[in-house]
Amino acid sequence: MKKFILYRRVSTKEQGQSGLGLAAQQRDLNLFLSTYAEEPHEIIGEFTDILSGADDTRPELNKALDLCRKTGATLLVAKLDRLSRKVSFIATLMEDPKVIFRVASIPMASKIELHLYAMLAEQERDFISIRTKAALAEAKANGVKLGGLRPKTEERNKAIQVSADASAQRVAALVRPLKASGKTLREIAEALNTSGVTTPRGSKWSASQVMRTLERLERA
Template identity: 55%
Template sequence: MKKYVIYYRVSTKRQGESGLGLEAQERDVALFLTQFSPEPYEVVGTFTDVKSGAKAARPELAKAIEEAKAHKAELLVAKLDRLSRKVSQIATLMEEKGLTIRVAAMPTATPFQLHIYAALAEQERVFIGARTRAALTSAKARGVKLGGLRENTRTRNVEAVAAADAAAQQVASIILPMRKAKATLAGIADALNDAKVPTQRGGKWHPSSVKNVLSRLAC
């Protein structure tokens, strides 16, 4: 029987108390268990930290790892960044003896693929941070008033746009040649899914998501 220890992480106390952030993780884990896990399976433990992904000290993660080792279970997380946002920390965890990590949003990914994905994600976050700061500096230089929205909300909105643009650029070399060759949106989506290329949120491609990327690339 396949055994799992589930680990969730939310970044703020408010998210932990309200359940915001947990619902999406629970949904992804449930989807993995019902559609991708060998049957029968058993969940032998569930742990949740309310900590930033940049912080190495997470007591519930430590407990989850020990539980997984004790039961010879896989440590199951919804997304790779729930373990950490630092590639060095993720690499250390993947190299830990007796520990197998499974990511629900990338059910067939190998440890090598997870490592590469973590490295790319870290580079993307560095780029987005620089791009956000540059955008804010440019806006201030033009005399744009940045009031109205709360500072954190406004920054998150800018970061979300930058993240979507960066994600579009990552798949541009696949999507643009296929579109130029008259491939349909559905055909492009199928090709990306067959190649196991995840969307920005780690899900599957659909014609509408391909169309959204093409719109961003045309900007």
């Protein structure tokens, strides 16, 4: 009988965000088990950490991995970044001969593909950091006062618009070709989610978000 160990991770901030909360992760895990898991199968352990993804010393993950090594069970996570947001950590885990893991959101991905997804996600996070700094610098250069307890609505909106424009440009190379090839908004959203690309708020893409992004790119 195939054995699975379920692992979930959230930070305090992520618990309330769509696509990242514990309930959303459990939904994806359940979908994998009902659709892709070998029958019959057994869940022999469940572990949850509430810590930052940058922290690789997670006690519950360590317990889950130890149980995997002892039992030969497969570790199952909802998304790749629930294991870690670092390529080096994912790569080390892949090299462990006693650890097998699957990702519910990309159930058929090979080791090479998982490594590629991890690399893309890490590059995206680096870009987000650079983009945020650039947006703040541009807003400041345009006279927007940053910080303070009571920023003016107009100034805040300007900073939001600058950030939103930068966010749209970040995914332009992905969404424009898909739209040109005839893909629907929902299909484009699914492609972004499958590739591990998140929205500026770190959540999953929806058709409406893709539409707003395309509209913003057309105005640019």
